[in-house]
Amino acid sequence: MMRVLAFPFIVAMLSLLAVNARAELLIQITEGRTDAVPISVVPFAGAGDAPENVSDIVRADLHRSGQFKTLSPKDMLSRPTSKEGLSYRDFRVLNQEYVVIGKLKATGTGSYEVSYALHDVARGKELISETYRPPESQLRDVAHAISDRIYEQLTGIPGAFSTKILYVTHNRGAERPYQLQYADADGARVKTILRSREPIMSPSWSPDGTKIAYVSFEKNGLPKIYVHNLSSAERRVVAQFKGINGAPSWSPDGQKLALTLSKGGNPDIYSLDLNNGDLEQLTDHYGIDTEPRWMPDGDHLVFTSSRSGGPQIYQLNVDDKSVRRVSFEGAYNARPEVTPDGRYLVYVHRRNGSFNVGVQDLQRGTFDIVTQTNMDESPSVAPNGSMIIYGTQHRGTGVLQAVSIDGRVKVELPSKEGEVREPAWSPFL
Amino acid sequence: MRSFINPLFAVLLAGLLAACSSTPTEEDTSATDTQPTDSQSSPAEPVERPAPSKPDTSSIPVTADNFHNHPSNYDGTTDTKVIYFAFDSNTVPAAAFETLRAHASYLKDNPNAKVRLEGHADERGTREYNVALSERRSEAVQKFLRVQGVSSSQVEIVAYGEEKPAAFGHSEMDWAKNRRVVLNYTAGRP
Numbered sequence: 001m002m003r004v005l006a007f008p009f010i011v012a013m014l015s016l017l018a019v020n021a022r023a024e025l026l027i028q029i030t031e032g033r034t035d036a037v038p039i040s041v042v043p044f045a046g047a048g049d050a051p052e053n054v055s056d057i058v059r060a061d062l063h064r065s066g067q068f069k070t071l072s073p074k075d076m077l078s079r080p081t082s083k084e085g086l087s088y089r090d091f092r093v094l095n096q097e098y099v100v101i102g103k104l105k106a107t108g109t110g111s112y113e114v115s116y117a118l119h120d121v122a123r124g125k126e127l128i129s130e131t132y133r134p135p136e137s138q139l140r141d142v143a144h145a146i147s148d149r150i151y152e153q154l155t156g157i158p159g160a161f162s163t164k165i166l167y168v169t170h171n172r173g174a175e176r177p178y179q180l181q182y183a184d185a186d187g188a189r190v191k192t193i194l195r196s197r198e199p200i201m202s203p204s205w206s207p208d209g210t211k212i213a214y215v216s217f218e219k220n221g222l223p224k225i226y227v228h229n230l231s232s233a234e235r236r237v238v239a240q241f242k243g244i245n246g247a248p249s250w251s252p253d254g255q256k257l258a259l260t261l262s263k264g265g266n267p268d269i270y271s272l273d274l275n276n277g278d279l280e281q282l283t284d285h286y287g288i289d290t291e292p293r294w295m296p297d298g299d300h301l302v303f304t305s306s307r308s309g310g311p312q313i314y315q316l317n318v319d320d321k322s323v324r325r326v327s328f329e330g331a332y333n334a335r336p337e338v339t340p341d342g343r344y345l346v347y348v349h350r351r352n353g354s355f356n357v358g359v360q361d362l363q364r365g366t367f368d369i370v371t372q373t374n375m376d377e378s379p380s381v382a383p384n385g386s387m388i389i390y391g392t393q394h395r396g397t398g399v400l401q402a403v404s405i406d407g408r409v410k411v412e413l414p415s416k417e418g419e420v421r422e423p424a425w426s427p428f429l
Numbered sequence: 430m431r432s433f434i435n436p437l438f439a440v441l442l443a444g445l446l447a448a449c450s451s452t453p454t455e456e457d458t459s460a461t462d463t464q465p466t467d468s469q470s471s472p473a474e475p476v477e478r479p480a481p482s483k484p485d486t487s488s489i490p491v492t493a494d495n496f497h498n499h500p501s502n503y504d505g506t507t508d509t510k511v512i513y514f515a516f517d518s519n520t521v522p523a524a525a526f527e528t529l530r531a532h533a534s535y536l537k538d539n540p541n542a543k544v545r546l547e548g549h550a551d552e553r554g555t556r557e558y559n560v561a562l563s564e565r566r567s568e569a570v571q572k573f574l575r576v577q578g579v580s581s582s583q584v585e586i587v588a589y590g591e592e593k594p595a596a597f598g599h600s601e602m603d604w605a606k607n608r609r610v611v612l613n614y615t616a617g618r619p
Contacts, residue, residue, distance in 0.1 A: 096559050172597065179565070199589060199592035199593060201556060201557070201590075201592060202556070202557060203559075217589070217592075221545075221547075221587060222587055223560075223587070225587075243564065243586070243588075244561065244564055244588055246557050246559055246560055246561075247557040260557060262561070262564060262588075267561045267564070268487070287563075288558065288561040288562070290557045290558055290560070290561050291555065291558060293558045304555070304557075304558055306561075311554075311555075311558055332554065333554075334554065334555040335555040335557070335558070348554075348555050350554075354552065355554065375552065375553070375599075377554075377555050377556060378555070378556065396598070396599055422556065
């Protein structure tokens with residue numbers, strides 16, 4: 001199978017927004033699955049002059065997913081770069097189940113031809129063979145696209161390596177300490193969207209990945225909700241009511257924002273129609289109602305409410321506005337999010353004074369704590385439902401970590417500079 | 430002295446633990462100018478100083494538990510611009526009453542003065558929920574000023590949650606310093 005792909009959208013997004021890369025994220029895996037699949041990604045031929053090391057990126061992607069155990073090139077018996085040169089036996093003796101080979105060729109005018117193939121070692125069979133022809137600037141995108149293809153071929157789940165992570169940084173002492181940034185899912189290519197003297201909060205992606213919404217206190221220190229187009233860098237204020245303007249969450253059809261407003265005297269959930277500006281109040285309770293998230297069906301929201309005392313998770317039917325409680329374990333459950341398949345509810349749970357990420361299986365009714373860190377917050381689920389990224393503290397500084405839904409894979413994303421928090425995983429781009 | 434503090438500390442700890450289990454009344458009590466009912470330190474102070482008319486504050490040790498209600502944080506004039514709160518509480522502490530009355534008098538005497546009540550929370554818990562909690566603290570101070578006769582047009586509130594900490598550490602004392610309402614005069618500063 002041969003495929004040729006281009007990435008016009010991503011290029012537009014990156015070139016127009018490139019401001020500066022400050023807080024760089026480094027990613028390392030701290031705990032993988034014991035049954036991770038052994039795979040060898042052989043260094044690609046012709047990679048010497050290319051600005052990105054495509055095979056290294058693919059190997060790191062697969063390793064970071066926790067689903068694969070990658071072999072270091074120095075431990076390989078041979079390093080084939082073509083089908084003809086591939087000896088399955090060399091990988092079989094190292095107990096490798098799959099091998100990826102490939103090559104790069106400069107085609108002039110700053111472009112490359114990248115070919116790769118995935119082989120099943122045990123069956124001695126080629127599973128994928130593809131060629132991409134990207135400009136030099138998109139070699140990294142091609143590497144992530146290759147990782148996505150391999151991941152899907154071998155797990156049956158689409159890969160999420162070509163996605164982005166949006167997050168807030170706080171660099172105390174800087175003139176504009178609050179920044180809204182995004183990076184590739186592997187932490188590379190950090191871009192700054194906004195810098196401010198005042199807080200920036202609650203970034204949220206539109207379902208098509210072209211826009212974001214967030215809360216910024218930049219104007220006179222008062223909170224407003226902005227919708228920001230990533231490719232044009234144009235933005236507009238969509239909520240600036242008296243009191244709280246917070247917690248924007250995009251509806252699955254991209255037409256509405258759920259948000260928290262306290263203009264009625266206390267925090268309630270509202271739905272804002274982004275086309276005509278119509279505002280509909282969805283909850284009306286004297287307790288705190290906040291942190292709304294749409295469920296994938298678009299007919300329900302989950303949110304945090306103090307209506308029973310401490311914060312608990314509730315589900316709201318948007319049509320008849322009926323509300324039912326869904327979290328029952330412990331005295332503090334907040335900031336819910338639902339996985340793309342609608343099966344799991346992910347939220348912050350307090351136990352013995354420690355704040356952790358919990359996963360509630362809405363089908364089976366089970367609840368599990370999946371993190372062992374403390375002060376965990378803002379969990380956000382990858383669009384393929386495989387991983388949860390969240391904010392926590394490491395040595396007194398805000399950092400991002402990721403954990404698989406089943407808690408078996410843990411990934412650390414320490415920042416080189418400043419605090420990093422409130423990660424929001426993009427949809428498939 | 431030491432043997433005196435230990436049972437006192439136990440009382441404070443019990444109060445803190447009770448606060449941790451977060452009852453509805455605790456989070457939803459809107460503060461008034463009446464005596465706070467849930468302050469952890471109020472039962473402890475009379476033990477330390479039985480029935481003082483003007484307590485000698487220098488002898489009451491400042492702890493994370495009594496910080497919000499410690500007299501040393503409030504000078505009774507408009508020079509004091511920060512009101513502290515107990516964990517999970519939006520009750521204005523009794524020690525701040527005189528200070529807030531001074532602000533109320535100032536605002537009534539200076540109708541052009543405007544104050545913004547900036548509510549803050551400590552870092553524990555989720556961010557938007559903390560914004561909501563900190564708004565309740567601002568509202569408690571607003572209500573206090575209103576009861577004293579301050580015009581509502583002179584008072585604005587804004588909730589920052591845990592986004593603008595005053596102390597950047599992660600100890601109980603850092604948290605005590607962050608649970609606060611700042612009286613920020615936007616016009617007619619005293």
